[in-house]
Amino acid sequence: MKAHAVVSRQEWLTARMAFLAKEKEFSRLRDELSRQRRELPWVKIDKPYRFEGPSGKETLAELFGKHSQLMVYHFMFGPEDDEGCPHCSFWADHYDAMPVHLAHRDVSFVVISRAPLAKIQAFEQRMGWRFKWVSSNQTDFNYDFGVSFTPEETRTKTAFYNYVKSDAGPERQGLSAFYKDEHGAVFHTYSTYARGIDLLNSTYNCLDMAPKGRDEDGPEGPQAWVRHHDRYED
Numbered sequence: 001m002k003a004h005a006v007v008s009r010q011e012w013l014t015a016r017m018a019f020l021a022k023e024k025e026f027s028r029l030r031d032e033l034s035r036q037r038r039e040l041p042w043v044k045i046d047k048p049y050r051f052e053g054p055s056g057k058e059t060l061a062e063l064f065g066k067h068s069q070l071m072v073y074h075f076m077f078g079p080e081d082d083e084g085c086p087h088c089s090f091w092a093d094h095y096d097a098m099p100v101h102l103a104h105r106d107v108s109f110v111v112i113s114r115a116p117l118a119k120i121q122a123f124e125q126r127m128g129w130r131f132k133w134v135s136s137n138q139t140d141f142n143y144d145f146g147v148s149f150t151p152e153e154t155r156t157k158t159a160f161y162n163y164v165k166s167d168a169g170p171e172r173q174g175l176s177a178f179y180k181d182e183h184g185a186v187f188h189t190y191s192t193y194a195r196g197i198d199l200l201n202s203t204y205n206c207l208d209m210a211p212k213g214r215d216e217d218g219p220e221g222p223q224a225w226v227r228h229h230d231r232y233e234d
Contacts, residue, residue: 001211001212037190040189040190042179042187042188042189043187043188044185044186044187045060045178045186045187045188047140047144049136049139049140049141050138050139051063051112051134051135051136051139051141052116052117052134052135052137052138053117053132053133053134053135054121054132054134058134060141060178060186061180061184061186063108063110063134064108064178064180064186065108067103067106067107067108067180068106068179068180068181069105069106069107069108069177069178069179069180070107070108070109070110070177070178070179070180071102071107071108071109071110071175071176071177071178072110072111072112072145072175072176072177072178073088073091073092073095073109073110073111073112073173073174073175073197073200074112074113074142074145074147074172074173074174074175074176075088075092075111075112075113075133075173076088076113076147076171076172076173077113077114077115077119077120077123077171078113078114078115078148078170078171079114079115079116079137081115081119081171082119083123083126083228084113084115084120084123084127085171085173086226086227086228086231087173087223087226088173089127089228089229090201090203090223090226090229091173091197091200091201092111092127092129092131093127093129093203093229094200094201094202094203095109095111095129095131096129096130096131098131099131099132108132109131109132110131110132110133110134111131111132111133111134112133112134112135112136112141112142113133113135113136113142114135114136114137114142114148114171115135115137116135116137117134117135117137120133120134120135121133126230127228127229127230142171145174145176145188145191146160146161146162146172146174146191146193147161147171147172147173147174147193148169148170148171148172149161149168149169149170149171149172150170151170153169154167154168154169154170159172161193161194162174162193162194162196163193172193173193173194173197174191174192174193174194174196174197175191175192175193175196175197175200176188176190176191177189177190177191
C-alpha cells in the first residue's frame, strides 16, 4: 500500500466533512436513478416457461408465490458444469438472509441456472445454502434473458450480453425483475448484468469502505482471488 497522508484529527474531520457532501450528492443521484429505473416500460411475458425446483415443476408466475414482485439472480451453472461458478457463488454467499426481508416488501427471490436440478441440489448442499434455486434446463429462459448463449454466438463473439455484442459465453450472470398483476399476467421490468449486480454483494460494498478497497489491481485481474468459500487455502 502506498504511503498515505497522516494529519491531525481536526484536519481529518475537515476532509471527511468535505467528502460527506459528495457522498450525499451521490446518494441523491442514486435515489433519482432508482426512481427512473422504476419508470422504465415493461414487457409482458407470454412464453410458458416451466422450471424444475424443490417443489416440482413451476411456471414463472408460480415462482412469485404470494407476492406481486419477483427478483431472479441468473447464476452461472451450465448443464455440463460439475459445480457453480465461484464468482456467482461469492454473490450467493450473501443471499440466505435476504428472502425473509424481501417478503415483507412483497418480493420473492429465486436463483435460476441451466444446470439440471440434481446438480444444483448437490452443489447447494455442499455450499450450505438455503435460498430457493430452480433449474431452467428445459426452457429458453436463460437465452431469452441474455445470460446463456449458443456455441455459434460464443464462437463468433456475437453474444448480446449487457446490451452489447461481446465475446461472452456460454453462461453469464445477471439479475432480472418481474411483476405479476392481479389477473396473473407477468411482466419483465428490469435486468442488469456485469457491474450492475455489485449492489447485491455486501462484501464488496464493505471492501469499498476499507483502507485498501477491493485491492484487485494485481496482474491476475479482478476477482482472481475469489474461491468457493470451502476452497480458500486457510
